[in-house]
Amino acid sequence: xxxxxxxxxxxxxxxxxxxxxxxxxxxxxxxxxxxxxxxxxxxxxxxxxxxxxxxxxxxxxxxxxxxxxxxxxxxxxxxxxxxxxxxxxxxxxxxxxxxxxxxxxxxxxxxxxxxxxxxxxxxxxxxxxxxxxxxxxxxxxxxxxxxxxxxxxxxxxxxxxxxxxxxxxxxxxxxxxxxxxxxxxxxxxxxxxxxxxxxxxxxxxxxxxxxxxxxxxxxxxxxxxxxxxxxxxxxxxxxxxxxxxxxxxxxxxxxxxxxxxxxxxxxxxxxxxxxxxxxxxxxxxxxxxxxxxxxxxxxxxxxxxxxxxxxxxxxxxxxx
Amino acid sequence: xxxxxxxxxxxxxxxxxxxxxxxxxxxxxxxxxxxxxxxxxxxxxxxxxxxxxxxxxxxxxxxxxxxxxxxxxxxxxxxxxxxxxxxxxxxxxxxxxxxxxxxxxxxxxxxxxxxxxxxxxxxxxxxxxxxxxxxxxxxxxxxxxxxxxxxxxxxxxxxxxxxxxxxxxxxxxxxxxxxxxxxxxxxxxxxxxxxxxxxxxxxxxxxxxxxxxxxxxxxxxxxxxxxxxxxxxxxxxxxxxxxxxxxxxxxxxxxxxxxxxxxxxxxxxxxxxxxxxxxxxxxxxxxxxxxxxxxxxxxxxxxxxxxxxxxxxxxxxxxxxxxxxxxxxxxxxxxxxxxxxxxxxxxxxxxxxxxxxxxxxxxxxxxxxxxxxxxxxxxxxxxxxxxxxxxxxxxxxxxxxxxxxxxxxxxxxxxxxxxxxxxxxxxxxxxxxx
Numbered sequence: 085x086x087x088x089x090x091x092x093x094x095x096x097x098x099x100x101x102x103x104x105x106x107x108x109x110x111x112x113x114x115x116x117x118x119x120x121x122x123x124x125x126x127x128x129x130x131x132x133x134x135x136x137x138x139x140x141x142x143x144x145x146x147x148x149x150x151x152x153x154x155x156x157x158x159x160x161x162x163x164x165x166x167x168x169x170x171x172x173x174x175x176x177x178x179x180x181x182x183x184x185x186x187x188x189x190x191x192x193x194x195x196x197x198x199x200x201x202x203x204x205x206x207x208x209x210x211x212x213x214x215x216x217x218x219x220x221x222x223x224x225x226x227x228x229x230x231x232x233x234x235x236x237x238x239x240x241x242x243x244x245x246x247x248x249x250x251x252x253x254x255x256x257x258x259x260x261x262x263x264x265x266x267x268x269x270x271x272x273x274x275x276x277x278x279x280x281x282x283x284x285x286x287x288x289x290x291x292x293x294x295x296x297x298x299x300x301x302x303x304x305x306x307x308x309x310x311x312x313x314x315x316x317x318x319x320x321x322x323x324x325x326x327x328x329x330x331x332x333x334x335x336x337x338x339x340x341x342x343x344x345x346x347x348x349x350x351x352x353x354x355x356x357x358x359x360x361x362x363x364x365x366x367x368x369x370x371x372x373x374x375x376x377x378x379x380x381x382x383x384x385x386x387x388x389x390x391x392x393x394x395x396x397x398x399x400x401x402x403x404x
Numbered sequence: 405x406x407x408x409x410x411x412x413x414x415x416x417x418x419x420x421x422x423x424x425x426x427x428x429x430x431x432x433x434x435x436x437x438x439x440x441x442x443x444x445x446x447x448x449x450x451x452x453x454x455x456x457x458x459x460x461x462x463x464x465x466x467x468x469x470x471x472x473x474x475x476x477x478x479x480x481x482x483x484x485x486x487x488x489x490x491x492x493x494x495x496x497x498x499x500x501x502x503x504x505x506x507x508x509x510x511x512x513x514x515x516x517x518x519x520x521x522x523x524x525x526x527x528x529x530x531x532x533x534x535x536x537x538x539x540x541x542x543x544x545x546x547x548x549x550x551x552x553x554x555x556x557x558x559x560x561x562x563x564x565x566x567x568x569x570x571x572x573x574x575x576x577x578x579x580x581x582x583x584x585x586x587x588x589x590x591x592x593x594x595x596x597x598x599x600x601x602x603x604x605x606x607x608x609x610x611x612x613x614x615x616x617x618x619x620x621x622x623x624x625x626x627x628x629x630x631x632x633x634x635x636x637x638x639x640x641x642x643x644x645x646x647x648x649x650x651x652x653x654x655x656x657x658x659x660x661x662x663x664x665x666x667x668x669x670x671x672x673x674x675x676x677x678x679x680x681x682x683x684x685x686x687x688x689x690x691x692x693x694x695x696x697x698x699x700x701x702x703x704x705x706x707x708x709x710x711x712x713x714x715x716x717x718x719x720x721x722x723x724x725x726x727x728x729x730x731x732x733x734x735x736x737x738x739x740x741x742x743x744x745x746x747x748x749x750x751x752x753x754x755x756x757x758x759x760x761x762x763x764x765x766x767x768x769x770x771x772x773x774x775x776x777x778x779x780x781x782x783x784x785x786x787x788x789x790x791x792x793x794x795x796x797x798x799x800x801x802x803x804x805x806x807x808x809x810x811x812x813x814x815x816x817x818x819x820x821x822x823x824x825x826x827x828x829x830x831x832x833x834x835x836x837x838x
Contacts, residue, residue: 112516117516210737222599222602224554224600245537321541324535367498370460
């Protein structure tokens with residue numbers, strides 16, 4: 085990545101946020117709702133990208149962080165009757181604490197071992213959800229009651245089940261995480277993370293505490309994923325174990341690979357691409373996953389670094 | 405409504421009586437123009453659109469395929485008889501991948517893109533629960549064919565109905581009197597360690613207790629398990645009945661290993677056919693089930709005393725006397741459940757007719773008309789049997805079949821009464837706002 089003026093990078097990102105805001109007035113009803121969901125899940129992908137893209141740590145267990153936010157927020161509302169902000173905070177706290185613990189344990193490994201350890205922890209998390217079915221709803225999951233999904237500001241209240249409110253909330257979360265991600269990757273800490281990815285031994289030799297930096301990245305990544313999970317529970321009203329299954333650990337990896345690892349906007353592009361390919365092709369054939377597979381192969385052949393990664397490599401080298 | 409430019413301020417618009425009359429005349433001219441007439445007629449005769457949330461892929465695919473066949477047959481029959489309120493019915497299918505996340509998106513797609521009148525047909529409980537919030541928010545009547553207790557639990561919302569198939573709590577409760585009287589009083593349960601199993605774990609013991617029988621052991625088997633031999637020593641020696649509800653691909657191994665464990669001296673076996681839906685009962689390894697009993701919602705095999713309605717239903721759907729697709733004996737149906745699609749569509753028809761349903765603006769009327777339904781008589785529209793409907797919990801109650809495996813077929817040996825499956829309502833959807 086060549087150096088670019090901060091203004092250029094921030095202008096691009098603010099432009100994307102403005103575009104997404106404008107789309108809320110233009111998009112047909114269905115795609116309006118779909119994009120709200122995509123933005124929330126793109127946050128999940130951004131959290132994954134923080135660790136995979138910038139630190140080079142391939143996790144197969146990020147569904148547990150998404151699940152921590154999902155269940156942290158969902159259970160706080162359903163079982164404890166907490167308000168939406170308190171439930172959101174609970175979801176974030178669950179993700180932060182879980183990622184800290186997992187980071188402390190899993191960072192003792194690297195490479196394939198890290199991948200397997202994270203997958204095992206995620207499987208434990210998934211089975212715990214099934215085991216404590218009395219509280220979690222097991223494999224069937226639970227509905228967050230519609231009346232509880234209201235955000236109160238003094239005398240006024242925002243109904244999170246309203247499509248417009250939901251879109252704006254999803255956009256707000258997406259924008260915050262996008263700008264936080266951008267500021268992190270442009271920061272000194274972000275550069276150290278990239279250095280670790282490129283050559284950890286050399287980074288250590290230069291005097292950096294690579295373990296602390298990696299641990300911080302795991303916590304930030306896990307907390308962002310938990311924010312996505314918490315938002316999903318609050319905005320879409322369903323908390324279910326399938327979101328903590330291995331499938332949801334692989335999905336953010338695919339979204340990031342498609343959009344471009346280690347690009348701030350790649351996760352959004354990958355998520356949008358995957359969603360639309362599935363949505364459109366499933367209308368024509370039940371073998372839509374075959375088409376998705378072919379699309380992935382073509383992308384790997386012609387865009388080996390993902391869509392935005394390849395664009396950066398070939399044309400826009402200043403892209404963050 | 406006004407803005408500072410006065411675009412919407414009628415007081416400043418300078419509309420005179422002459423202009424108003426001109427406008428009215430122009431409007432009237434448009435209304436009687438041939439094009440408008442055609443449009444108005446098209447609206448009133450446009451087909452009623454039913455969004456079918458199908459499990460075309462994923463774990464529910466075998467069910468999804470047969471649910472589609474049954475739905476197509478029911479729609480063909482309904483349309484041949486004049487449709488609903490004089491309008492033909494069109495089914496639009498979207499695959500939910502048997503995934504709750506995608507399920508919610510599909511409900512949203514029906515509501516906002518296809519603009520269907522209702523959504524229908526979901527089976528797997530987690531997909532129903534995951535999709536229910538989307539249906540409630542879109543105020544979209546959502547008719548599921550799931551048999552889960554989630555609808556009747558009143559934990560979902562006012563737009564979710566299950567009028568065409570009984571729920572698992574009712575089914576289990578109905579089985580208890582027969583088990584206690586005919587199979588044995590000391591029952592050991594073996595069930596998968598997830599929600600489907602938990603329904604049986606929780607509802608069977610009190611139902612048996614009421615009949616003077618007891619569950620003496622409950623053995624939960626993790627869903628990841630592929631071999632079961634190590635669990636069998638946990639079955640108490642005094643067990644008279646093994647009540648099993650294993651599901652999924654592992655069921656063949658489960659039965660085979662259970663047979664190897666017991667040999668010819670085994671307790672009575674009672675199971676739910678859910679384990680073997682779409683599976684040939686004569687598959688290698690299932691010989692051990694000979695002489696055992698199963699719950700069936702609707703019988704897979706044609707019975708000697710089948711009603712004319714049942715025969716007509718089977719012919720319309722295209723299943724032979726063995727419950728397989730006509731012309732393909734290996735394509736075994738999900739007969740115990742799929743009748744629910746047929747019956748649900750006729751409930752929708754009845755409710756739409758009662759509500760004078762014209763379009764999406766009448767969805768609230770449709771909900772209320774469905775809630776007002778009380779009973780469905782056995783006949784061509786309800787070939788499985790008569791049913792009652794509790795509008796407060798949006799759930800129907802009906803008869804159940806207990807079938808014995810005999811000579812490689814399932815023969816119905818007992819039919820329960822509707823009253824056997826009734827239970828106290830756990831809530832009341834009708835108190836929720838529409």
